[in-house]
Amino acid sequence: MASSSLCPLALSQGDPAGIGPDITLAAWTRRDELALPPFIFIGDPDVLAARARLLDLDVPLREADCDEAASVFSRALPILPVSAGVTVVAGEPHVATAGGTIAAIEKAVALAMNGDVAAVVTNPIAKSVLYAAGFSFPGHTEFLADLASRATGRPVRPVMMLAGPKLKAIPVTIHIPLSEVPHALTEDLIVETCRIADADLRQNFAIARPRLAVAGLNPHAGEEGAIGKEDQQIVHPAIQRLRAEGIDAIGPLPADTMFHDDARRRYDVAICMYHDQALIPAKALGFDESVNVTLGLPFVRTSPDHGTAFAIAGKGIAREASLVAALRLAAEVGRSAGKGN
Template sequence: MLHQDQELPPIALTLGEPAGIGPELLLMAAANRAASAPFFAYADPALLAARARRIGLDVPVIETDEAGVRDAFARGLPVVALANGTPDEPGKPSISGAAAVIESIERAARAICDGQARAMVTAPIMKDVLYRAGFKHPGHTEFLGELGERFWNSRAEPVMMIWSETVAVVPVTIHIPLAQVPSTLTEDLVYATGLTVAHDLKARFGIASPRLAVAGLNPHAGENGALGSEDRDIVAPAIARLKIEGIDAWGPLPADTMFHARARQTYDAALCMYHDQALAPAKALAFDEAVNVTLGLPFVRTSPDHGTAFDLAGTGKANPSSFLASLKLADRLSR
């Protein structure tokens, strides 16, 4: 159990895709309140109350403002109402809910900037729905970077890390087609990603000398150019620059030998060159416990490492383990 520190602001939760399992994850988090610090949600109170009835979960939904969160948390799930409401229609995503999704994330970031919250835990979103509503960002991570710049007035370089007690991985390129990875990958991008990861492992995770294992892009890390030149010409020079900065980084390594139990004991985070090279092993090893952490932001943001699960929405069968792990990690990192 984590201590409920009365001197620290609470944690803000976002709604996520209203037709997915996000609303019930918020309710399940409230039902498991002993596992986390005080928190509140930016959501539609009527939606959450309806979802609680639908799945038979006895969690009082208490509408409040930010100042009343602590008092409301003692009695149920505190909810700060959004200007954009959305009906409870699990499994039926609609662009009509996009405004609420975006507002929830924006208001959580603003609350942290204003000192009304100390971290953000985001429920899963459905990017396709947001795209159809005019959303301009590739994903959650990039949108959070823009909010960091907007509210904190400082350049943000968001980096996705999937963290668990078993393994931590970072994709250098994220939400782009696989065919675009070789042309997107640059020495500067690998280097900047490594700097951010090393910095936040020190500053937020308390690791004095982070160890970074860096995967190659190609099979066998390119075989010195025989299987592709990117590892020799891009990845290796970036690692050399990280070493000059005093960072314990090495590679490029064949990705197929980086994730067995013995190999994982040698590093604190694995830098991978594309999305699935990082997330496939992380989800295979720690699907229910893995947490998505956005590094390089002026605030703490965590999220469960799974999607909206429309097939489970409204059934009460969603597994809240990753969401609860996200709450615990947000509490830890924001102390």
């Protein structure tokens, strides 16, 4: 098991009606077997206690602060209490929980910014629940960037990366309708995304010279303009600028031939033009092992690559593998970034 001297990870509760409590409890019960790094859960102790009873899991819970968490972790699941706001029923999302979900994320980020934890790991949220409560951000990634911007007093540009055992993939545009992608995609946006990816992979993933494979937007990367002009007019010039800066970027490449075994050996990360172009291959190649990593933040953040799965919450069938991978990667990257002990 991880040494108690390690700085703990902060694990936010996510939507309490989803599988976040299930996988948190399941991961802790396997802490010795999986050699998990110590983490402190930020959320409602009553939710965890009720879910443990529902799942027939014997998990002792203990309210603790960050200084105590690592030493407590071997015998109890340490918790920094944040109220869910209402009695939670597994599988039944409620708008009244939105405030607690947001508060848990804010607390985790504050701890990371203060250096009290090595990294932030976030359980899945339900954006529809947060939207109903007035949440104004497209998703977790954008909210985390706003928190970091407010804390540092400077703009923070987040980059979402799905990292799995077989593929790392980054979407340049994220949570926007597909019809808006061609209008949102710019040469500067591609260049900025790739710069952040290159810097983070060097600093936090110990890749001395990252190889970036840049996908085209259109089928066959536009067929020299026969199937759309964006690849010639936007993607190609961006790659030329990156190469002039010394960044090892190639493309635009046809996305339909980028993800087979031989192709993936030729690069370290795939830079994709829109959400599904990146996330479909990433999840197909490692659904239970892929991790959502936010690059470009002043702290390390990872998350499971799945959603709240309300339909199976509290039924004892949710798999904790992606959360385990997220915890492990957060600890590893936190150490590389010099945020752990």
